[in-house]
Every structure is written in C-alpha cells, then in structure tokens.
Amino acid sequence: MKTYQPKAKDIKRTWHLFDAKGKVLGRLATEAAKFLIGKHKVIYTPHLDMGDYVVIINAKDIVLTGAKMANKVYQSHSGHPGGFKEVKVQKMMDEMPTRIIEKAIYGMIPTNRLTAKRMARLKVYEGSEHPYENRFLGENK
Numbered sequence: 001m002k003t004y005q006p007k008a009k010d011i012k013r014t015w016h017l018f019d020a021k022g023k024v025l026g027r028l029a030t031e032a033a034k035f036l037i038g039k040h041k042v043i044y045t046p047h048l049d050m051g052d053y054v055v056i057i058n059a060k061d062i063v064l065t066g067a068k069m070a071n072k073v074y075q076s077h078s079g080h081p082g083g084f085k086e087v088k089v090q091k092m093m094d095e096m097p098t099r100i101i102e103k104a105i106y107g108m109i110p111t112n113r114l115t116a117k118r119m120a121r122l123k124v125y126e127g128s129e130h131p132y133e134n135r136f137l138g139e140n141k
Contacts, residue, residue, distance in 0.1 A: 006043045006050070013121075015053045015135040019128075020101065021061040029104035032056060036118045037109060049114050055123045055132050060097040064089065074103065098124040 016035050020028055034040055038050025064072065072089040092100055101124050109118055123132065 004043070006045055006048060010043060011048070011050055013052050015055065015132060017132075017136050018054065018056045019058055020056050021058040022063060025062050025064055025100065025104055028056070028062070029101065029108055032101075032122065033105050033108035036105070036122060049117050051118050051121060053121045053123070053132075053135070055125070055130055056101055057125050057128050057130055059101050059124050060093075060126050062093075062097065062101060069093075097126055 016032075018028060018032060032054045035054050036051045038044050038052065041050055044050050069090055074087045074089065074092060076085050077083050078085075089100065102119075102122065105122060106115075106119060109115055123130065
C-alpha cells in the first residue's frame with residue numbers, strides 16, 4: 001500500500017454561499033473555516049491548501065449570544081507606546097459588520113504559511129448583493 005499524496009491538479013475549488021441572517025457568529029465561523037481549510041474534502045492534506053471559496057452575505061444581521069453585544073471588546077496594539085486600541089463590538093457592528101465575521105474566522109484558521117491564501121478566498125458582504133452570483137452550483141446554506 002502506498003500513501004496517497006494529492007497533486008495540485010487534484011485540488012478542485014468550489015464556491016460556497018452562507019447567509020448570516022439570524023445565524024450565531026461562532027457557528028457560522030466554524031462552518032466557513034472548515035470550507036476555507038478544506039477539511040470537508042476526502043483528500044484533505046494538512047500541509048496543502050485544499051480549501052474552497054466562501055462568500056458570506058447579510059453580515060449586518062449576525063447574532064451574538066449572551067451579553068457579548070454589550071461586553072465584548074476587540075483589542076489591538078501597534079507595538080508603539082500609546083498604541084493600545086479597544087473597540088466595542090457594538091461600534092464595530094455599526095461601522096464594519098464584515099470585520100466581525102472576518103476576525104472570528106481568522107481566529108479559527110491555523111496560523112501558518114497558508115493563512116493568507118485561505119483568508120483571501122473569504123468574501124464577506126454587508127448586504128445580500130455580491131458579484132459572485134454565477135459561480136454557485138445551486139448550493140445555498
């Protein structure tokens with residue numbers, strides 16, 4: 001028996017559409033991360049980029065459970081003195097609702113040399129219009 005090693009020509013990328021309206025953020029992010037990584041495929045190999053394209057629409061209608069809407073805070077630091085920033089999730093939801101989903105999915109993808117390629121295949125839109133209408137094979141989630 002030989003171990004099967006997929007080649008670049010064996011990797012077929014499909015497009016998946018997710019509607020975020022009324023969905024819980026974490027549940028949606030785990031499903032999208034699974035498709036971006038490619039773990040749903042039978043020929044999944046951890047060191048190859050096997051993932052598919054993911055389009056998420058209606059990002060403004062995502063649901064956060066519990067008291068996260070009031071208490072959750074995104075923190076960042078530039079590395080310079082006084083470069084600490086905090087943004088509450090309610091403010092981010094009003095200004096950039098797509099960023100919340102992108103950050104959640106980014107946190108669920110392994111941090112390695114494939115991360116940027118995987119995140120480049122993620123497309124998140126605030127409303128229901130997107131430019132990838134003709135790429136789906138009748139698959140809606």
